Structures are given as structure tokens and as C-alpha cells.
Amino acid sequence: MSHLALPLLAAVPATASWSINVALIMLTTNAFALVVARYGIQVKGVGPSLPIELPGLFAGFGVPELLAVTSFGHILGAGLILGLAQAGLL
Numbered sequence: 276m277s278h279l280a281l282p283l284l285a286a287v288p289a290t291a292s293w294s295i296n297v298a299l300i301m302l303t304t305n306a307f308a309l310v311v312a313r314y315g316i317q318v319k320g321v322g323p324s325l326p327i328e329l330p331g332l333f334a335g336f337g338v339p340e341l342l343a344v345t346s347f348g349h350i351l352g353a354g355l356i357l358g359l360a361q362a363g364l365l
């Protein structure tokens with residue numbers, strides 16, 4: 276290992292351990308992503324449909340939409356959690 280890699284190994288970012296605040300942030304960002312997707316996805320239900328019926332706000336969502344929306348929500352949530360942990364607010 277070179278002497279240049281040692282400072283990189285010592286630079287560990289502040290990460291938050293699981294708590295109810297982390298869970299609430301992840302739930303909120305996923306709900307936000309679902310609401311945005313309701314109005315943002317123009318062509319719904321192209322792929323396979325879900326085996327359950329969703330409430331009227333999310334009617335027409337299929338498996339591809341649900342996977343895309345929850346992936347987007349988790350990316351938003353992870354970024355928000357890491358940003359708040361780095362700022363010391365979480």
C-alpha cells in the first residue's frame with residue numbers, strides 16, 4: 276500500500292445508525308417520490324401489473340413504475356440521511 280492511500284483510509288464520513296428519525300426520513304422521501312411520480316409519469320401501466328389494488332391516487336401503477344419510484348425515493352432518502360448526518364443534524 277502506498278503512502279498516498281493511508282489518508283484516504285482514515286477519512287471515514289459520519290454515518291447515522293438506524294433510528295426512528297432515519298426511518299421517518301426514508302418514509303417521507305418515498306412518499307414524496309410517489310406523489311411526484313403520480314403527476315410525472317405520463318404513460319402508466321405499460322409493464323406487468325401489481326397483484327394488489329392501490330388506492331385511487333396511485334391507480335394504474337405497475338411493477339416497473341413502483342420499482343422506479345421506490346428506487347428514486349431511496350436515493351433521495353439516502354442522500355438526505357447522509358447529508359444531515361454529515362452536517363451533524365441527525
